[in-house]
Amino acid sequence: MTILLPDAAWRHRPGLDGLLDALGAAQGQARFVGGAVRDGLLGLAVNDLDIATTLDPHDVVDRLKAAGIKAVPTGIDHGTITAVLSGWPVEITTLRRDVSTDGRRATIAYTDDWREDAARRDFTINALYADPLSREVTDFFGGVADLEARRLRFIGDAEARIAEDHLRILRYFRFLARYGGDVVDHDAYAACRAAANSLMALSRERIADELIKLLAVAAPLRALRLMVDGGILRAVLPEVDMAGIDRVETLMAREAASGTSPSALRRLAALLPPDPATVEQISARLKLSNKARKRLVLAVEPGRADEASRALAYRVGPESAIDRLLLDVDRPLSALGSLDGWTPPTLPISGGALIARGLPPGPDVAKALQEVQKIWVEENFPDATRVGLIADQTVSKFQRARQ
Numbered sequence: 001m002t003i004l005l006p007d008a009a010w011r012h013r014p015g016l017d018g019l020l021d022a023l024g025a026a027q028g029q030a031r032f033v034g035g036a037v038r039d040g041l042l043g044l045a046v047n048d049l050d051i052a053t054t055l056d057p058h059d060v061v062d063r064l065k066a067a068g069i070k071a072v073p074t075g076i077d078h079g080t081i082t083a084v085l086s087g088w089p090v091e092i093t094t095l096r097r098d099v100s101t102d103g104r105r106a107t108i109a110y111t112d113d114w115r116e117d118a119a120r121r122d123f124t125i126n127a128l129y130a131d132p133l134s135r136e137v138t139d140f141f142g143g144v145a146d147l148e149a150r151r152l153r154f155i156g157d158a159e160a161r162i163a164e165d166h167l168r169i170l171r172y173f174r175f176l177a178r179y180g181g182d183v184v185d186h187d188a189y190a191a192c193r194a195a196a197n198s199l200m201a202l203s204r205e206r207i208a209d210e211l212i213k214l215l216a217v218a219a220p221l222r223a224l225r226l227m228v229d230g231g232i233l234r235a236v237l238p239e240v241d242m243a244g245i246d247r248v249e250t251l252m253a254r255e256a257a258s259g260t261s262p263s264a265l266r267r268l269a270a271l272l273p274p275d276p277a278t279v280e281q282i283s284a285r286l287k288l289s290n291k292a293r294k295r296l297v298l299a300v301e302p303g304r305a306d307e308a309s310r311a312l313a314y315r316v317g318p319e320s321a322i323d324r325l326l327l328d329v330d331r332p333l334s335a336l337g338s339l340d341g342w343t344p345p346t347l348p349i350s351g352g353a354l355i356a357r358g359l360p361p362g363p364d365v366a367k368a369l370q371e372v373q374k375i376w377v378e379e380n381f382p383d384a385t386r387v388g389l390i391a392d393q394t395v396s397k398f399q400r401a402r403q
Contacts (some may be wrong), residue, residue: 003144004136005037005130008111010046015069015085019051021091022067025132029054030092032116034121037128038179041147050181051092052129054112057081088182097119098164122161122168123175134322150181154322158191158333166198169232170210175215177223184226188331193230200235207236208286215263215271224271239282244271248276252349258333265292266323269299274327276301299323309335311377347373349382350393357395364402368394 023030031215032040033052040046053060057073060081064071070084078096095117096108118127126144130136137144141155152163152175154168162168169192176184199207214220224245227233233240247270255262272279276297283293298320303312313321318339325331325339349372351365359365375390376382 003041003139005032005040005135005137006043007135008040008046010040011132012047013049013085013088013248016090018067019064019069019083019085019090019214020132023051023053023055023060024063024065028131031129031131031138031177032301033093033129035124037127037130038143038147040130041128041137041144042179049090051090051116052095052114053092054095056110057094060094077209078108098332105355114138119138119155121155122165122171124320125153125179129154148181150179151183151185152176152180152188153185154188154191158185158188159194162191162195162198166195166202167206167210169195169199170207170214171229173223173232174214174217175208176226177217177220179221189226189230192232196230196232197235202236204236204286208288211237211286212264212268214266215248216262218262220267221245221252224248238270238284239273239278244273247271247274250329251326254329254333257258258326258336260322260326260336263323264300266326269296269323270327272296272300274300295320295323297328303328309338310342310344310380313339313342313356313380314377318342318344347376347387349387354391354395357391359395359398360402365400371397 020026020030022080024029030051030053032050034050036046036049056065057076057079060077061071061073064081064083072082072089074080074082074091075093079096081092083090083092095111095114097111097113097116098120099107099109114129118129118140121127122147124141126143127139127141129138129144131138142153142287145151146153152172172188172192216224217223225242228240228242228245233338248267251267251270252262255266260287269279272282279296279300280293283296288296300317301324303324307315309321309325312324315321316324321339322336325333325335347369351369354365354368354372355361359368372387372390372394374386375394379386379390
């Protein structure tokens, strides 16, 4: 039976038809592949677009330039060129076959055999191709049936696929969380468990990237529990346990109940032990950005139960305040209400204004300004008139102390 890729808005993005013409789609030299086909068949939004082609990557560059399309050689040594169409990227990759693999990287050779290219991919649902013009789907390994059954399978032997690229262990659980159904493929899960220690050979950046992508999925809990049960993360993140997954579950319920947009980093903060020093160590091990590290540490730092939401947001920033309020199960979700659309204001007075009120220049100016700010925050950020009165009182206090 012929399967057709449903028409959708992404297929009519500006410049796409011109790109397909340049790549010889009418001559059978280019097809949509991977996520666009998979998600297109499921009726999901397609964000990232990949095209597979029989053309040599240097030929791709020449054709794009001749068509006036910007070509970026993002991975030309591995056969990948990125075309930029009206500001959005399309990855174009020449059909490949693996010559050798070591679990972290592969030596490849180009081919014109579509099945050979499909055979080197990870899961059956990712090895689907679609003719851009006829929309006919090519399925070598039963990926369409697996999509319909919500079944995630490796192509061929699961152990062999994982041996080619150890990252496929983590990708398995991410795709399981998004596309898998109630039944887990026994061979795939067993292969992931058997090879879990091989994750130690991967860079921590790749591990962090996959973990954050998993936490960004709408329903990651089942996959996370399977990972902990199977000891998948034990070699690289031994701190992750069922208590962490329970915290993620609680956080997700609070996100949903409060109407707060989910955050993968916030969920990571819940997954890790609620100790700032430990979170800092893990963040460094995962080589997260300084911004991400700071956010994770702030999220798990102990707070004051009596600190007002806006005072907290003024001190740590609105984003971290929302993280803290959601993670702290002792804080009612109503505490988030005062932060909706609120931007921390700037203290409407300076040290110069205190000097003008009679406070001598020197270290007392900074101390007095800090006290003014403290009172201003405690009083929920009153206007400049009230701040002026606070400043008068503070200056008088400091003047009396100097007498």
